[in-house]
Amino acid sequence: MIGFSPLHVKCEPSRIMAAGVVTAHVVALACLIFSDISRFVLISGALVLLLSMLSILSGSALLKPLRLHSLKWDLDTRRMQLIDTDAVSHDVACIRRIAITPYLLVLCVKRDQRRLSDWLIIASDSVDSETFRRLRVALSLAPAVELPSRDS
Known part of the structure; x- marks a missing residue:
């Protein structure tokens, strides 16, 4: 037994990721404006880009099937739960992939009762x-404490 205390991570919206989304949309809009295309395509493309940016920044459920509010992970019992913004708890069947960088954690998780995987991005x-440091350490040890697969 490793002897970790359970992690309860409450996630706030990331200002860095919001700035990245806005920057990417502004660059795409600038490329669209300075390209040699018809006005109809220009107006349609600009409208789509602006609606996309607004829906992502407002947290639209259409583009984000799981709006993460917090994550509970007990490494000793090997159980992870995701709590969405509606306070609904989702059990995680397994962690498929993990990417760890100094400022970003990316998890690909498979929830129970769901065929598709969810990608969770947690910025520093x-x-x-x-909490970010503890989560990084726990994820770096995740192959040793992998969640049991409930598919079998």
């Missing part, structure tokens, strides 16, 4: 620094 400014 989404949680406090101590």
Whole structure:
């Protein structure tokens, strides 16, 4: 037994990721404006880009099937739960992939009762620094404490 205390991570919206979304949309809009295309395509493309940016930044359920509010992970019992913004708890069957960088954590998880996987992106400014550090350590040890697959 490893002896970790359970992690309860409350995620806030990341300002860094929001700035990245806005920057990417502004660059795409600038490329669209300065290209040699008809006015109809220009107006249609600009409208689609603006609606896309607004829906992503407002947290539209259409583009984000799981709006993560917090994550509970007990490494000793090997159980992970995701709590969405509607306070509904989802059990995680397995973690498929993990990417760890100094400022970003990316998890591909498969929830129970669901065929598709969810990609969770946790930026360093989404949680406090101590929690982010603990989560990074726990994820780096995740192959040793992998969640049991409930598919079999």
